[in-house]
Amino acid sequence: MTQGKKKKRAANRSIMLAKKIIIKDGGTPQGIGSPSVYHAVIVIFLEFFAWGLLTAPTLVVLHETFPKHTFLMNGLIQGVKGLLSFLSAPLIGALSDVWGRKSFLLLTVFFTCAPIPLMKISPWWYFAVISVSGVFAVTFSVVFAYVADITQEHERSMAYGLVSATFAASLVTSPAIGAYLGRVYGDSLVVVLATAIALLDICFILVAVPESLPEKMRPASWGAPISWEQADPFASLKKVGQDSIVLLICITVFLSYLPEAGQYSSFFLYLRQIMKFSPESVAAFIAVLGILSIIAQTIVLSLLMRSIGNKNTILLGLGFQILQLAWYGFGSEPWMMWAAGAVAAMSSITFPAVSALVSRTADADQQGVVQGMITGIRGLCNGLGPALYGFIFYIFHVELKELPMTGTDLGTNTSPQHHFEQNSIIPGPPFLFGACSVLLALLVALFIPEHTNLSLRSSSWRKHCGSHSHPHSAQAPGEAKEPLLQDTNV
16 A cells, blocks of 8 residues: 555656646746646635625625515525536536636636626626526636646645635625725625626636646547536435445535535524624624634644544534534524624534545545545535525524615614514524534434544445546546535635
């Protein structure tokens, strides 16, 4: 096994050297400098900074457009977008292997940001285009493939962490800036500014981003065939039941991320409409939660992994998630939301710990397949979770019947909340459901062994894993299917 790893590292070095020679010899399309992680970081920052500016205006427009079933429609919109992203991500990834990363970076950023100017032109079209844009809303997948092209395997975790930290940083400041500008100058200016930043991102990709996958390194350029196996979004899910340990990990991920995905889609709307947070308070909540999550996933996670071990760190993270969701579910005061938010930051250690467990238990040539299963399950949850939360809000009649005031009075409206009062014992029913789901995940995770090497398990598993490698990949076997875990983790 040691000799195999040495051969793999040598192959990786050879591939990276070949890429650098090709790029140096002019095998790369126009751009500024050589491909680097910093190009990817700027693309991510600009895209999500633009969307972060629209946090407060989107909540207002959503309720104005769907005043009777706000949570239900929000869940359906985000659910359709998530499902379309799950279905299209493998195909776009496979096509980018053949046609290059730059063109698909341009495509995904353009269609992801296309709904922004429609917010003030036509809210109905705005939300319709948001749903349909899920087909191309996979910028993170292409960005991580871009990073994988230009980094060696031992550099990749740090590079992915830098991209994810940039994403978090863009959302720490932009909601607060958008809320302030909207209060002082109106939401129209915020939409114009977000549109301008999105256009700047598109221009940056066109002018400054060099291609990370030179044409000479592609299998057969534009003529390379794409098999259904590569484009099938359910391909990785079909392999889940072939190993008991992987099955336990995947069930844990599904049960814990389903409520998390639903929470992300509706929580800020919940704060805004039910808990009566002002736009500035929502922006501050996002900023504080982002900063605490970064600390939890770096310093705290590192200390826990060394002190209590991988499995216990997962169990601790799930415990924090149960407490957080239960607090959200029963909490009826703003200070409870802030306290639960601090707990939510601690619960963010769960998935990095799961990723570390998988990387330790799976053999080198099985990493991409096993990680791909987990990523596929999380992608499916991104579609199911928002729709489920919206439906639970709907059946428990957690709605507003009166339209909130706009402008500076957004956070001070004290009109009666009839349905909210009827459900005052459990203000947030979906969060309580989420706590029960995570409790089941915790019980399943108890049966995951701390140390298990999947390479020692059945040979049929190894044979099946190896049969799905990219037939045209120019990368080493372990590089061909780089796990894009941070896509959903952030």
